[in-house]
Each structure stands twice: as structure tokens, then as C-alpha cells.
Amino acid sequence: MKYALPILCAAALVVAAGCDVEQTREAEMPEVDVDIETEPGQMPAYDVDWADVNVGTTTKTVTVPKLVVVTEEVEVEVPYIDVSMPGEDPGEYRERTITVEIELEGEAHELDIQQIYGTGERLIVVSRLEPTGQDLGDERIRVSDRVVVNTPDLDVRHYIIGDRPEGDWNTQYEFVSSRAEIEAELAEAQRIYSTPG
Numbered sequence: 345m346k347y348a349l350p351i352l353c354a355a356a357l358v359v360a361a362g363c364d365v366e367q368t369r370e371a372e373m374p375e376v377d378v379d380i381e382t383e384p385g386q387m388p389a390y391d392v393d394w395a396d397v398n399v400g401t402t403t404k405t406v407t408v409p410k411l412v413v414v415t416e417e418v419e420v421e422v423p424y425i426d427v428s429m430p431g432e433d434p435g436e437y438r439e440r441t442i443t444v445e446i447e448l449e450g451e452a453h454e455l456d457i458q459q460i461y462g463t464g465e466r467l468i469v470v471s472r473l474e475p476t477g478q479d480l481g482d483e484r485i486r487v488s489d490r491v492v493v494n495t496p497d498l499d500v501r502h503y504i505i506g507d508r509p510e511g512d513w514n515t516q517y518e519f520v521s522s523r524a525e526i527e528a529e530l531a532e533a534q535r536i537y538s539t540p541g
Contacts, residue, residue: 402492404441437494444471444502444517445488448509452478455487455504461533466499468533470526473506473519491537 405419446455453475461468471489501518503526508519520526 404492406441406490437496439492439494441490441492442467442469442500443488443490444469444504445486446473446504446509446517447484447486448480449484450480450510452476452480452485453487453506453509455489456539457489457491457537458505458539459530459535460491460493460537461530462495462498462536463533466501466533467493467495467536468526468530469500469502470523470530471502471504471517473504473509 403419403421442457442460444455444457446453453473455471455473457469457471459470461470469491473487502516504517504519505521505523506519507521523530
């Protein structure tokens with residue numbers, strides 16, 4: 345044990361002194377000579393017609409919610425939109441009812457589909473939810489609006505201008521405080537329906 349410490353110190357000294365590094369040449373970056381002449385380019389311009397749209401009304405028998413637990417069927421006039429896309433076979437279109445529906449408690453509201461916009465792959469539905477001031481007491485009701493469309497199979501995105509009601513269970517709608525929040529998205533689309541009047 346008495347010789348172990350001096351032997352370990354000597355081994356450490358040999359290891360530390362056994363490596364000697366000398367630089368044999370300087371580093372040098374490659375030389376690059378670039379001489380490029382360009383002329384300004386131009387972005388392509390397009391004149392795009394998204395679709396031909398015919399708007400009218402049709403009579404449908406629909407289920408209208410009166411209370412959460414009670415509904416009845418009535419005949420009502422609903423807007424009807426017939427969209428003809430260029431290059432598409434109208435025979436492959438399908439008629440469907442686009443519905444926006446909100447469950448309310450506390451205060452009654454009016455809900456109206458105001459505009460529908462179209463892009464190449466999507467319908468954008470813009471609705472407005474406004475309080476009426478009528479107290480509902482303990483009652484829960486649903487309000488709704490609908491439009492019938494005949495289109496190719498397109499995704500539907502819903503925006504509702506107004507405050508999300510307390511206790512609303514429906515998460516498929518995006519609530520915005522004003523139209524300005526979605527104006528950029530709507531500017532890229534074609535309006536195919538607007539509330540009459």
C-alpha cells in the first residue's frame with residue numbers, strides 16, 4: 345500500500361505528458377466567385393370563376409325544436425341554393441340541409457344564417473346570435489336556422505357572430521365577436537348566399 349500512491353502519481357504524469365499536439369498547417373476557407381445577372385420576374389394572374397349559383401326557396405318538412413324534450417314537424421319555407429361547379433357533374437351533387445342550432449338557458453336569443461361562402465373545398469356558414477332580452481326562467485330551449493344546398497360534397501365550417509351562451513354543449517361552431525375576425529378568410533371565398541332583405 346505504501347508503494348501504490350507513488351506508482352499511481354508516476355502513471356498519471358506519464359499519461360499527461362505522453363501527448364504532444366502541433367499544428368502542421370493553417371486552415372483556409374474556399375474561395376467563391378459568383379457573378380449572376382437577373383431580370384425581375386412576374387407572378388401569374390388568374391381570373392377564376394368558382395361556381396354558378398342559383399338561389400330560391402323550397403318547402404321542406406323539418407323537425408323544429410320547441411323545447412329540449414319536445415319537437416314537432418312543420419312545413420316552412422327555407423332558402424334553397426343550387427351550386428354548379430365548373431367541370432363537375434351536377435348528377436353527383438347531393439342535396440343537404442345546413443343547420444345551425446344552439447341550446448339556450450337564462451335568456452332567449454335569435455339565431456340567423458346570414459351568409460354562406462364557397463371555396464374549392466369548403467362552405468363557410470356565417471350566422472349571428474343576438475339576445476332578445478326575454479327571460480327563460482328555468483326553461484332550456486334550442487334555436488336554429490337552416491338552408492338547403494345542392495352542392496358537391498364539401499366540408500362545412502360554421503362561424504357564429506356573438507357570445508357563446510353559458511352551458512352550450514355544441515363545439516362544432518366557432519364563435520367570433522365580430523365579422524372583422526374572419527374577413528380575411530371570407531375575402532378568399534365567393535359569397536353564394538346572403539339573408540334576403
